[in-house]
Amino acid sequence: MIPNLRSKLEALARESAGAGSPKGPALGGGASASDSPAAGGSCPSAAGPAGTPPGAPAAPADTPPAPGTCYVQEFFAQPGEWGKALGCTVPEAMNRPGLSRRTFEELCKQLKLAGGWTLEECLFFDTETTGLSLAAGTQIFLLGVGSFQGDRFRVAQYFVRNPAEEGDMLRRFQRDLAGRKALVSFNGRRYDLPLLESRMVLNRMQTGLDLPHLDLLLPARRIFKYRLGSCSLGNLEQRMLGTRRQGDVSGSAVPGRYFNYVNTGDFGLVEDILRHNLMDVLSMVHLLVRMEGMLESPLETAEALDLYGIGRSLAVTGDERERACYRASWRISPTACAGKSLSMTEKRRRNYGEAARLWEEMAERSMGGLMPYAELAKLCEHRTGELEKARHWTAEGLALARACGDERGEAAFLHRLSRLEKKLGR
Template identity: 35%
Template sequence: MSLRSKLSRLSDLAGETPALLKSEKSEPATPLAPTLEHLRAKMNAILERSGIEKPPAPRPVDTDDLPFASIETDLGLLHVRTFRLSPAHRTGRAPLLPARDASTELLALLALDPSLQACQLGGALYLDTETTGLSGGTGTVAFLVGLAFWEGGDLVVEQLLVRELGEEAPMLERVAMRLRKATMIVTFNGKAFDMPLLRTRFVMNRIEAPEGLPHLDLLHVARRLHKPRGITCRLTNIEREILGFERDNDVDSADVSACYFHFLRTGDGSALRRVVEHNSWDVVSMAALVGLYGEPLEGSQLDPEDLIGVARTLKRAGAMDGAAAAAETAVQRGAGHESIRVRAEIAKARGDRARALRDYAELAEKIDCDRVRLELAKLYEHYVKEPARALALVEQGTAESEPSRRHRAARLTRKARDQGLGVRDQGRGTGSLFRGLP
């Protein structure tokens, strides 16, 4: 085709363009969908034409199995279950009342967190989550959040349910509101799991997360107090062994997500009811534990062996007077050899070497322990100035490396010789150790 022919065709098309544009503009414009309901209607129409099954209706929650009230909010429906417990309510043998007036100073020491000391327990927010997975990550959702707080003299338990996976924004907004009103947070393993998860969900849903609050994680306290006597520090174990509370028909934590997914598939609320009860037990038990851990030592209901953990933790926190009082209480209540050991450790740390000497000497007569012999040998050498007695203990074996033990024995031998002490002057039970010395 020649250049002239091409130019002619372009001219013809240019002449038709205005007419085409006019024709397109003359058609009425389809209005944009103004509401979410309109978009849903369009999607349903498309599904009907394509033969694809419609998504199931949202699961009902205001039922006997799931007694949640649905509240309309700016972010959607919020599903809430609320009930109140009087301060006289007990979890096993532990009442709730002490949790409101417990010593935050003692709790701060046991948690090794000074920021808790100035907090008001009356404004504490107890928090626990049930999630779609235990591994965390951005895909894990907290589908049920249990909260508890003091109001009008009662402990109010508030549980927030995410009925569908796309409906978590109203729940997160309520959690954020409760956090803003709180003076502190109380959880059980919340520092490692619950709070990092919620912070991630706040970001994913573009909800402003509240500023960080002082956080009492009871798992850390429980490990310091109970693990030395062999108690596995899961909350259900702590309830049974420490509070004397046995859950009835509880759901195992590993099965929680399966129960929720079953609810999403079938709408069977009964599968989720045990999870709801499990969650409420968690937050109420935390309040009972706060009351128990924060009780004054003289009236503490803790087991005598747990007071050993209290004494060691207070020593670690630098509260030596409290540590000594806890150790003394443990000894008086019959906590056994370990209570005498911790009393000796604290006495030594406080500079009360006479008390430490008596306790270590008593232990050395009752138990065969190389650590006790080492501590007693140090006291005989440096405090009592009786190197021969110290040497007798070192020769029996001490908790130190063999080169260190030989070095200590040689030093003590020289000291004994320098004092001019013979075998006959060493006191009972030690002379045989010096036979043959030059």
């Protein structure tokens, strides 16, 4: 039964290799694209797919590759061209790549990664797939990888036109991994990387993916979720990076477009997907540089909730600048979250007077729920011995708990009030 199954699979592979008449040169030193994306399909112009930013692939090569070679497209961003490529204003740091060692180590500590690597040693990657699950039936049909080469940033896109080309795509990815010390993705830890590993295993390849993995979604959420809510790459692009994609294909429409391409051979269905993938890779670099600037000089951030998010991010590793971020956030626009974090930081540092002042201000502003009343009651009872003040704050907290219908809070304040009454001899 097994030999019969093997023969059927081999026959299917030969049949798939013939379908679509894949053409396209192996990836070489210069930018390249295949001679014909698919049988009956149109070939992209020398300037790349429609709407591709300047620096897109050179003219297609004349020599057709062997069957099973995936379609390859390259893009190079030169210094000073990032804004044109992304269609927005970008930080000056993107024209002189290389994040500070301090910030890289900070990000590594926050994500519990081993440090000791630089931006130039990273490989950025993003996939487009036939579905959103990690099941064996989900395939990667487009893989975009990016890396700095001197003062240029190179993005190579490997497009699979039929199943016989998947192995070639994965082998090219393996070659890109050579010499790299870290991976960078956006949500790749939970999705892209496990899927790549499973596809490599199914193709009987060694994965070699056990590198430090800087998943930008995690630090982005720590910093931006308090103001933005959604930290999807699209939302971050629009609201943090100032990028607005024109005519971009939605992620949910990508699988359907690819299946239509497989059925029709119309490469026009894929051009927008290639651009979408290219912009994802470029935006990861933009986002990383933007977060680097915010972590390196946090007090230059003008948004109160972003300052609070930076403080929370720095708190993961015990960075002393955490307190300054909370204080600046509270000064710009007092919020319950900033008040809680700043006051508890002052309490840990034994600055009880400053903590009490913050709790009193929060209570006056009706911020923080029951927390400021409970903290003031504990401080007065156990630290300063001001039992009458402790009773006052306990009664205030009890009234608020009853008004909010918080039974657990009410029980806690009643217990404290009973103890204080005994201490006061009432």
